[in-house]
Structures are given as C-alpha cells and as structure tokens.
Amino acid sequence: MPGYNMPGSDWKQTDVVVVDQPELTLFERSYLPQVLGGMGTTLRHMFNVAKRSKNVVQYPEKKRELRKEIYRGVHRLNRDDQGRVACVACFMCETACPAHCIHIEGAEAPWEDREKYPIKFDIDELRCIYCGMCEEACPVDAIELTPEYQLVGQSRQEMIFDKEKLLMVFDRTKDDKPRKNPRITGY
C-alpha cells in the first residue's frame, strides 16, 4: 500500500471510505425482532456444549499451540556463536521502549569486534507491555521475545530480569526458537 511507511504524507481522498450507518426499517425500529433475535443468539450459544468443549483449552492440563515465531513472551538476550552476549549496548531498545522498562549500562567491550557491550541489562518484566518494539529496534537482533509466557515471581524485585537471567532465557529457549538472524558484524 503506498504511503504505508509514512502515514499522513501521501494519503489520497480515495483511501478514506466513509461508511454510512444503514437506516433502520420500520420493522427494525420497533426493536422487538432485534431483542428477540439477540436472546435467540445467546440461548443458542448457551446450549451449545459441543462448541465450547471444542474451543476451550483447559489451561494447566492442556496448553495452546503457540506460533512460536511471532509469540511475544518473556525477553531473552541472545548469545553470539562464541557464547558472548550479542548486545552492543547501543541503547536503541531502551529508547524505543514505550514503557521505559529497559535499563542498560554500557562499557567498553573486552573484545575486538565491537566497541561496547552491556555490563548491566535490566528489564522490568512487570512494566513491560510485550509490544516487541525493542526487538524491532535492535540493530544486531540481540534482544528477542520468546514463546515463554509462564512468568511468575514472588516479589517485584524478582521480576526485574538482569543480564544473567535474560541470557539464561536464551539458553532455555534457543532450541525452541532459534536465533532469527546471524550476527551482523563490522562494528
């Protein structure tokens, strides 16, 4: 769709469709058919045991099948192929995050192939809205959201995931959801 990337720049009048509400007929204006029809619908659903048996997932015993590629659960910090943290502490994700829940402290990298790396990387999983902006923003695909959604803890402190924890999430989930792209190098 033209102009998709820059909304407002090249909209055309023809892109805007104004939908008129259809006029009610005299019969519909008495509301009786609508009220009775609505009751019919709810009653039909109420007695449709087969449908709810088929659709409802009884959660702790059964689990939904996730689309692992796109599911947005707990974050992970990816490791590169040498097992080092892939993040280059560019602060893109922290800037992009609408919930302001990422806190990074960068430092000079001990490695040759990059300038910086994070010595601290905290994500407050309770403030996060799981929008995935951080994943979009990251230039080296170091931060990703995983299909893990069972996220429990007993204190707020515990729910602030630090670098170690995020790397552990990667170790846990890398078989389930392999790292999306190879590392972009050249920094």
Place this chain on the structure above:
Amino acid sequence: MKHPIFSAFIALSLGGMVALGLLLTFWEDIKMLLSDQFYFSLFLAVAVLGGIQTAVAYFILLERKISAWIQDRFGPNRVGPVGLLQPLADGVKLFLKEDIIPRHVDRALFVFAPFMAMVVALIAFAVIPWGGEFRWPWMAADAEPLVAQVASIHIGVIYILAVGSMGVYGVVLGGWSSNNKFAFYGAMRAAAQMLSYEVPLGLTVIIGVLTAGYLLPGPEATDAMRLEGVVAAQTGGWWLFVYHPVVALMLFIAALAEANRAPFDLAEAEQELIGGFHTEYSGMKWAMFFLGEYAHMITSSAFMACLFFGGFLVPSFVPGAEWINTSDAWLAMIVRIHVLAFKVLLFIAMYMVVRWTLPRFRFDQLMRVAWKALVPAGMLLLALQVLIIQFGWSQWVALVGNVVIFVVMVVASVLVSAGSPITGRQRSMIERDRGGLGANAGLQHAGL
C-alpha cells in the same frame, strides 16, 4: 489419621448425634411448637433466611456459569465437581480480604449502607406465600391449618412494594457517603431510576390485584391485597398472565429496573462510573451489596410468580395437580414450596440471560421507556381493568385489550420515531447531508 477432613467429619457426626438426641428427647415439645403458627413462622423465617442466603451464593455461581456458557466458555469449574464449591471459595476470599474504609468517607453511613441494602432485600420475602395452608399429621383434622408463610398480613402486596422501594436507600447512602463523584453519580442515577420505575411497577401490581379481586368470589375479594389471596384467585382457573400478558411483561421490565439489573444497571455502569455506587467498597461490605441485589432478585421473582404466574400452583395438566394445589398434607406443602422455588429459578435464569444479551440503556432511553411507554400503557390497562370490574364484563376482554394496546404502542412508537435519528452517528449523517458539520467534518477540516 490427622487429616483435617477426617477431624471435621468426626466433629460433624458428633454434632449430628447430639442434635438427633435433642430432637428425640424433646420431640413431643417440638411437635407442639411446630403446630403453633407463631413458632412455625419463626422456624420458617430462619429456614427461609438460610435458604435464601445459600440460594444467593449459588445464584452468583449460576450467573457466572450462564455468562460463561453464553460466551462459549465453561465458567468456574475448578473448586469441587463442576465448580459447585465455588461459592464457598468466594465467601472465604471475601471474608479474608482487607476491608478498606477510605479516609474521606462518611464513616457511619458508609458502614451502614451495605447492611441497609441487604436487610431491606431480605425482609421483603416475609409475606411471600411459600407453601399455602397445611396441617401436620399429628394435628387434629379440624384444627386451624398452618400457613407456610412467615407473616400472613392483610396488606402483603403493599408491604412488598414499600420494602422493595426502600432498597434504593442502601444504594443512595452508599454512593453519597463514599464522597466520590462517581459513586455519587451512580447513586443519583439509581434514585432517579427507582422513582421512575416505581410508577409502572405500582400500576402493574394494582392491575394484578384488581384482577385477582375480580376473580375471587365476592366476599373474599378484599383478600386480593394478600399475596396468598392472589394465588387463591388463580387456583383452579387461569393464571393471571393469561389475561394480562403485557402487564406481566411490564412487571418483569419494572422488576429488572427495580433490582438494578442490566439492561437497567446504570447505577453501576462500569464503563463510565468505575463501579458506580460501590466504587469505594471492598471485601465483605461489597459482597453485602451483591447479596442484597441477588436477594432482591429472588424476592421480586417470587412476587412476580405469585402475582401473575400462579405462585406455588402447578398447571392442571401436571399429574396430581389437584392434590398438589389444594391438599393440606404437609408433603403437598413441601412440593408446593419446591414448585415456587422452581418458578423463581426460571425467572432468575431469565434475568441472567437478559443481562448477558441486551446492552445497557442510555439514561434518556431509560426514562423514555418508563414515562413514555410503561406508564401510559399501564394506565390504559388499569382503566380497562376498572371498566371490566365496573360493568362486570368477562375477564377475557382484558386479554383483547392487552394485545390491542401492545400493538398500538409498538406501531405508534415506530411511526412517531420514523425518520428521526437514533444514534449520534445518524444525527451527524443527517447534519452532514444538510451541509452542516457532518460525520466526516474532521476529515474535511484536515483538507481531505
């Protein structure tokens, strides 16, 4: 065997044995007491109170189940078999919750309001005739029969109306004492709504009472002010809703509004008023409001069942209807209580399906329904019933009148409103076509 369930079982059986022992020792005295109307009423009051509170807990479960079924879910199904112990879990949760009283509230009234809401809802069923007249097997065959009803007063119908309309006090006090504008809006809405729907409620009830008085044999006509008199008028004949289907429907609508149930739950409209009158309430006080609401539903259902749907009577095609309806055996009384309870259950299920089907009214629509539809129709029907009584016409004229008035009201409302906008969207469409500010005025303004 240190399991708590085991100890509970032992305690229960010990208690049961003690109770049984007491019962057997004092059996003669208990028989005497139960044969006396006063003590029987006392016993019945306790039994009915307990029954209603249990019923309220289970109706809350039923409501959650019905809403779930309507939305293709299962509802609570974890506590006990198919979730049947859920009310217990809810109760424990509500008791253990912190009971917050905000600092800015009017403390005395804030604490008093939930009790008011519940007590008022609970005392109303004193005059509901649960089981009619009966005698215990140990009573002489010609003894004065007992009435399975807490209080058989002469003005039962008026009592219910008076007590039922006091239910709004709890809501208004709660909203006002909360010292919170949303709670206050909710309370004001509740008050206005209650005042408006008192009128059609009163009209429909008068029609029911007049009809019952007309059907009762001459000297007993004044009995129609008692609910058991209204039921007696329906014994062996048609139930009143057959003569007055539209009046019964109007009573149902007014009862919905009186109980503050959707689609008339503007007092607690979550989307605009947070929680309405109970915004500041929590824990057990909050639960009391809900106990009150459900108790009110039970009372109004029982009232409706007695007034228009034969109370504890079963229709004559049911085998043994004659015995169930008129026998003075205590077994028949028990059956009658269950018949009434079944009707109440049906009504409440209907309340719930309505709640999960229809969207909430806007406030002006709410007022329009009361003052422009229910009140005029009620007045016309009342006049018709008065004419029938005055000139001694057949009661079936009422049925014709009901149908005619219903059709006239529907057609008139459709014709009067034909072409006029209903929603804000339609109004703006009309204005746009006239060339004024229209539906897409904002877009035009943006140069599109």
